[in-house]
Amino acid sequence: MNLTLRVWRQAGPDAPGRFETYRATDVSPDSSFLEMLDAVNEELIGDNEEPIEFMHDCREGICGTCGMMINGQAHGPRAETATCQLHMRSFSDGDEIVLEPWRAAGFPIVKDLVVDRAAFDRIIEAGGYITVDTGSAPDANLIPIEKDAADLAMDAAACIGCGACVAACPNGAAQLFTSAKMQQLNLLPQGQPERYQRAESMVEVMEEHFGSCTNMGECEAACPKGISIDFIAMMNKDYRKAKFKNRRTA
Amino acid sequence: MTVLDAKVPSGPIETKWEHHKFDMKLVAPNNKRKFEIIVVGTGLAGASAAATLGELGYRVKAFTYHDSARRAHSISAQGGINAAKDYHGEGDSIYRLFYDTVKGGDYRSREANVYRLAEVSNHIIDQCVAQGVPFAREYGGLLDNRSFGGAQVRRTFYARGQTGQQLLLGAYQALARQVKAGTVELHTNAEMLELVVADGRAVGIITRDLITGRIERHSAHAVVLGTGGYANVFYLSTMAMTSNATAAWRAHRKGAFFANPCYTQIHPTAIPSSDEFQSKLTLMSESLRNDGRIWVPKDPDESRPVAQIPEEDRDYYLERKYPSYGNLAPRDISSRAAKVSVDRGQGVGPLKNGVYLDFADAIARLGRDAVAAKYGNLFDMYASITGEDAYQIPMRIYPAPHYTMGGLWVDYHLQTTIPGLFSIGEANYSDHGANRLGASALMQGLADGYFVLPYTIGDYLAPMLGQPKVDTSAGEFDAAEAEVRGRVEHYLGVQGTRSVDWFHRELGKIMWDYCGMGRNKAGLEKALSEIPALRAEFESDVRVLGGAESLNSSLEKVGRVADFFELGELMCRDALVREESCGGHFREEHQTEDGEALRDDENFAHVTAWEWSGASGAPTEHREQLEFETLELTTRSYK
Numbered sequence: 044m045n046l047t048l049r050v051w052r053q054a055g056p057d058a059p060g061r062f063e064t065y066r067a068t069d070v071s072p073d074s075s076f077l078e079m080l081d082a083v084n085e086e087l088i089g090d091n092e093e094p095i096e097f098m099h100d101c102r103e104g105i106c107g108t109c110g111m112m113i114n115g116q117a118h119g120p121r122a123e124t125a126t127c128q129l130h131m132r133s134f135s136d137g138d139e140i141v142l143e144p145w146r147a148a149g150f151p152i153v154k155d156l157v158v159d160r161a162a163f164d165r166i167i168e169a170g171g172y173i174t175v176d177t178g179s180a181p182d183a184n185l186i187p188i189e190k191d192a193a194d195l196a197m198d199a200a201a202c203i204g205c206g207a208c209v210a211a212c213p214n215g216a217a218q219l220f221t222s223a224k225m226q227q228l229n230l231l232p233q234g235q236p237e238r239y240q241r242a243e244s245m246v247e248v249m250e251e252h253f254g255s256c257t258n259m260g261e262c263e264a265a266c267p268k269g270i271s272i273d274f275i276a277m278m279n280k281d282y283r284k285a286k287f288k289n290r291r292t293a
Numbered sequence: 294m295t296v297l298d299a300k301v302p303s304g305p306i307e308t309k310w311e312h313h314k315f316d317m318k319l320v321a322p323n324n325k326r327k328f329e330i331i332v333v334g335t336g337l338a339g340a341s342a343a344a345t346l347g348e349l350g351y352r353v354k355a356f357t358y359h360d361s362a363r364r365a366h367s368i369s370a371q372g373g374i375n376a377a378k379d380y381h382g383e384g385d386s387i388y389r390l391f392y393d394t395v396k397g398g399d400y401r402s403r404e405a406n407v408y409r410l411a412e413v414s415n416h417i418i419d420q421c422v423a424q425g426v427p428f429a430r431e432y433g434g435l436l437d438n439r440s441f442g443g444a445q446v447r448r449t450f451y452a453r454g455q456t457g458q459q460l461l462l463g464a465y466q467a468l469a470r471q472v473k474a475g476t477v478e479l480h481t482n483a484e485m486l487e488l489v490v491a492d493g494r495a496v497g498i499i500t501r502d503l504i505t506g507r508i509e510r511h512s513a514h515a516v517v518l519g520t521g522g523y524a525n526v527f528y529l530s531t532m533a534m535t536s537n538a539t540a541a542w543r544a545h546r547k548g549a550f551f552a553n554p555c556y557t558q559i560h561p562t563a564i565p566s567s568d569e570f571q572s573k574l575t576l577m578s579e580s581l582r583n584d585g586r587i588w589v590p591k592d593p594d595e596s597r598p599v600a601q602i603p604e605e606d607r608d609y610y611l612e613r614k615y616p617s618y619g620n621l622a623p624r625d626i627s628s629r630a631a632k633v634s635v636d637r638g639q640g641v642g643p644l645k646n647g648v649y650l651d652f653a654d655a656i657a658r659l660g661r662d663a664v665a666a667k668y669g670n671l672f673d674m675y676a677s678i679t680g681e682d683a684y685q686i687p688m689r690i691y692p693a694p695h696y697t698m699g700g701l702w703v704d705y706h707l708q709t710t711i712p713g714l715f716s717i718g719e720a721n722y723s724d725h726g727a728n729r730l731g732a733s734a735l736m737q738g739l740a741d742g743y744f745v746l747p748y749t750i751g752d753y754l755a756p757m758l759g760q761p762k763v764d765t766s767a768g769e770f771d772a773a774e775a776e777v778r779g780r781v782e783h784y785l786g787v788q789g790t791r792s793v794d795w796f797h798r799e800l801g802k803i804m805w806d807y808c809g810m811g812r813n814k815a816g817l818e819k820a821l822s823e824i825p826a827l828r829a830e831f832e833s834d835v836r837v838l839g840g841a842e843s844l845n846s847s848l849e850k851v852g853r854v855a856d857f858f859e860l861g862e863l864m865c866r867d868a869l870v871r872e873e874s875c876g877g878h879f880r881e882e883h884q885t886e887d888g889e890a891l892r893d894d895e896n897f898a899h900v901t902a903w904e905w906s907g908a909s910g911a912p913t914e915h916r917e918q919l920e921f922e923t924l925e926l927t928t929r930s931y932k
Contacts, residue, residue, distance in 0.1 A: 071570075073568065073679065074568060081570055103575055108360070108364050124677065130678065135346045157844060167466060172425075178420070183378070183422040184435050200462065204361065227425065228425045231908060254653025
């Protein structure tokens with residue numbers, strides 16, 4: 044199939060950006076979306092033009108590196124599919140495809156389709172962990188954990204940290220990411236001692252970088268791992284409680 | 294040739310590590326902050342080491358070329374992590390895990406290291422559970438296990454099909470805690486491009502910031518490499534696109550010996566490539582072989598649709614050759630058998646580059662729902678990649694490179710041949726011998742990072758108390774930085790006609806054809822003449838556009854591919870001198886009458902460790918003799 048690509052090109056964080064038009068020719072429907080871009084880049088290099096920079100690494104949908112807006116949708120048209128797992132059979136011959144970087148103030152553009160997601164790391168550093176020094180843990184089976192709780196924690200833990208939730212949100216909010224990371228720990232017995240400290244500090248660091256949630260639900264629809272916005276509700280509950288509890292203990 | 298001393302402590306294997314921990318020198322808690330340690334790589338090994346060293350009180354600088362420490366390729370591991378907990382009362386033990394691992398490695402690993410690995414395996418599970426890793430559980434709330442290849446007990450802990458992800462996130466979160474606490478200074482988007490050695494010791498590294506292009510100098514009292522394996526030398530592999538060997542290779546060029554580079558593991562069940570632009574191969578869990586039957590058409594010119602090929606015209610070659618193990622023959626054996634069929638022209642699919650994995654019998658026997666319950670997610674993944682419905686027509690699979698057992702040579706302390714340079718996880722050679730068992734990579738990465746290196750590095754540092762680290766203005770740093778700048782300028786200046794990826798693909802083809810699943814003298818010699826020729830072309834004809842002062846992924850790749858050229862050559866050389874077949878290394882000259890690997894314990898029960906002798910000189914071979922004090926060497930058979 045043959046396609047027309049309109050790609051956002053931007054030389055650096057402070058440089059002005061623009062759309063450029065490229066042709067992708069003889070694309071196999073079996074190739075992945077990123078392999079189609081690889082082929083376009085090979086041609087660009089052949090023509091002495093700088094290749095398009097885009098984010099990618101494992102190409103198995105698990106590392107969370109990849110991501111771009113494809114025709115205005117984070118990770119493109121297929122539900123629960125990261126960009127690297129998207130294949131060209133989802134498109135038709137003659138299509139025009141518009142490629143943009145994640146659109147969010149919290150993710151400044153680095154170059155072309157590459158953005159800086161360091162703010163996610165700041166949120167984790169604020170409390171997205173359980174304090175346990177290496178070697179100090181008791182036997183793993185000492186605390187039985189309800190299977191349902193463990194499974195729900197795993198649902199939250201499946202987050203790959205790609206940022207699609209933020210990119211899809213009209214407010215550029217990071218509630219889905221933050222709540223998934225927080226609730227994985229808050230749902231487990233191991234996470235209880237730091238539960239409310241964690242809730243307060245993660246939310247507050249999140250708010251330094253990202254917009255506010257207005258329950259649009261776009262994040263859940265865009266999430267390549269199908270993470271539920273129920274976790275946002277749980278986070279909000281923990282945060283409210285935390286504001287009271289932490290004030291009392293302060 | 295020198296004989297290397299691994300400095301394995303004396304005494305019975307069960308107490309070596311415990312006694313040795315007592316014998317090693319300690320750094321007192323209040324003195325730890327006087328030492329700086331560089332950790333390169335934030336995968337399972339690197340992140341766990343950096344976090345633990347930070348907790349202990351050392352001042353740590355951690356480096357990753359990813360945009361976040363959470364993205365290393367450990368994240369892609371699916372199956373699980375082994376530990377000798379014996380939670381099911383099946384008679385598992387540290388000794389049994391040790392035995393299975395040495396045997397699985399075809400008796401080419403170091404006994405003492407493997408025993409220690411088995412010994413600390415249980416602590417890993419405790420630690421990860423305490424961190425909040427959501428391992429699968431039974432209804433009673435206790436941890437669930439599954440069984441894996443090469444073991445007769447259930448000792449594999451798992452978190453759905455995402456165990457690597459969950460363990461890595463656990464280590465990453467522990468690391469984030471230390472970053473917050475200020476004990477670890479984390480550098481993201483920073484790629485190590487050179488090791489700095491002064492007075493024979495590792496004293497620092499040179500990095501390039503991938504976003505700004507800034508070249509930086511970092512010095513420390515010790516350097517730890519947890520930079521992963523080198524399976525991307527084959528271009529098509531199950532590795533991530535950026536996985537590379539540059540950090541380890543730069544260290545090799547500075548004097549660290551490289552051990553057994555020819556030991557690579559080819560996983561039997563990946564999805565075959567679909568075209569020239571295929572960028573990577575995706576693994577399908579080995580568990581599919583429990584119910585799928587592997588076959589190819591008997592006639593290479595078969596043209597009927599698959600459903601119309603009658604039973605008598607199909608070759609269920611694994612069932613035919615290995616009646617007792619059938620479709621569950623071990624990885625190395627299954628992979629080689631698939632290659633034999635495809636090489637004969639019996640391959641299936643549009644490019645005739647795969648074999649069928651057929652579920653028709655299982656669906657007829659168990660029903661579609663039962664098959665979907667077991668493997669539904671894998672069938673979905675297969676459909677998303679190939680567009681084919683494996684409930685209707687057989688899957689196509691083919692082996693793919695996915696792990697490298699070779700790596701930097703390390704002693705019992707995980708120290709390389711350069712004092713002060715340590716290597717952990719897949720980057721080192723020590724625990725897996727010539728073949729790694731499933732669910733053991735995660736175990737080794739975390740064992741090294743959480744429970745081994747943090748002890749052994751103290752023994753190196755303790756005598757240096759009071760000594761300042763080497764200043765980054767020292768001449769050694771000048772020289773190393775000049776080398777890095779020289780390389781960057783060189784590759785930007787070539788302005789040839791072909792892309793980096795083109796050369797990488799060509800190199801990969803040579804490696805796959807001659808140093809892949811089957812190797813022979815003539816092929817390896819051919820590779821040893823073709824690689825330098827291609828490399829010369831690469832040096833004069835590669836095209837890297839753009840500049841050095843901003844994000845430039847072609848520039849990143851060109852240095853990594855240059856190092857793959859040298860490493861690929863060393864792999865072939867190593868495969869050539871190892872005149873035996875063992876584990877993942879199959880020399881076609883050395884097989885039994887029925888085509889099985891023929892090991893030669895009399896002449897090859899050793900580790901081959903290579904010393905760099907300059908770009909033009911042949912590398913020097915050194916050896917470590919493997920002593921089997923505890924286990925007896927036996928032949929593996931799967932008939």
